[in-house]
Amino acid sequence: AFFHRKEFYEKDGRTIGSNILFSNWKWGRFHLEDENYQGSKIILINYDVPQNSFISNRIRDQIRCIKERTLYLGRYNWLIGGKLVFFGFFTLTKK
Numbered sequence: 001a002f003f004h005r006k007e008f009y010e011k012d013g014r015t016i017g018s019n020i021l022f023s024n025w026k027w028g029r030f031h032l033e034d035e036n037y038q039g040s041k042i043i044l045i046n047y048d049v050p051q052n053s054f055i056s057n058r059i060r061d062q063i064r065c066i067k068e069r070t071l072y073l074g075r076y077n078w079l080i081g082g083k084l085v086f087f088g089f090f091t092l093t094k095k
Contacts, residue, residue: 006045006092008032016049028056037062045074060084063092070094 007026008017019028029051033044045061058079063072072092077084 028052028059030059030061035062040064061090066091 004019004021006017006019015032018026020026029049030045030047033046035042035044043063047059048057060077062075066073074090076087
């Protein structure tokens, strides 16, 4: 298993953030977007930002709320050839 946490914050009217490994090593910067997926509202964590490499900037995580304000289910996808390719599920919990 690969465990890390995410930090989110507001900047210039957008919600942005990064992944954090160990005590404070940041990687995988991202911004959030509202999106509709198969008729449901989701949050897209979009890694297509200048700070990321050509590999990580293709990551698109799709997040659905499972339990209001505490538990979220995510789908880890890569954008390949213009299509999202599913690689696995993950959860986010708010502490």
